[in-house]
Amino acid sequence: MDKLLDDIKNNLIAGRVDRQDEGPDGTMEGQPGMRELVQEAIEMGVPPSTIMAQCLNPGMEEVGRLYENGEYLTPDMLAAAESVNTAMTLLEPLLLENNITNNGKFVMATVEGDLHDIGKNIVVTLLRGSGYDIQDLGTSVQADQIVSAIKESQANFLGLSALLTSTMGKMKEVIDKLKEENLREKVKVFIGGAPLTEEYARKIGADFFCEDAFDALNKLNSLKKKK
């Protein structure tokens, strides 16, 4: 099984969707790609959370490193994103299948000016699969739109994502607007994204900073226990 999990991770890094993809060096056509490998893992009974934790998260971390080193360019990143999405499309129904409980309403958005959504989508899939009713507002969402969605849905939780240092300040704008509308006490605010920290969460008045999707789930579970 370890080889299968490694193959899934490596196909993500190679940005391959299925067996027709030739891969970055043009030699991989005919070999199983993300679709076939994830399907095989599902048939073997590998839990979706294992595939996410052992293949998708570390695979995307490696893609990030390659981009930062200059070895990967934008098309390589987009190919990796398509490969992750293929995996998530196969995993999402399984995550949903096991959950009938409704743990609360969660509004999720990437803040204004920011188009990064791979991490947000992973969080959305994991939380949806864990019984949260998620309203995903998408990317580059203005503070006003986020606050209106909270008001209308009476959500218990808000998740904000930012990957750019130039957009993370928008999170404070959202929190300030929630205060203006007297909604701040009604919603727990979770923030995530590579440039953020625990300290930044405290500074802007968010409730929780989360390293990754599993950290978010743990923090939500600890809130449930406190009730």
Ligand code: B12
């Ligand atoms: C993929 C990628 C892109 C893709 C995005 C595709 C997509 N659909 O998302 C594309 C090619 C479009 C892109 C564009 C750009 N990018 Co870019 N991108 C990345 C890259 C390589 C990986 C990001 C990623 O997907 N990581 C994998 C996911 C799984 O991790 P994650 O997002 O961190 O999410 C996890 C946690 O953070 C957490 N989390 C995230 N959000 C949330 C929210 C909540 C509520 C919770 C609880 C948890 C949580 O959980 C997630 C799952 O575990 C990063 C490098 C890096 N190392 O991060 C650069 C990076 C973020 N990009 C960068 C830049 C500069 C850009 C561009 C400006 C490039 C350009 N010149 O055009 C544009 C900006 C476009 C825009 N307006 O947003 C810089 C940002 C630098 C900075 N300091 O601001 C980075 C750091 C690369 C670099 N070192 O230069 N990018």
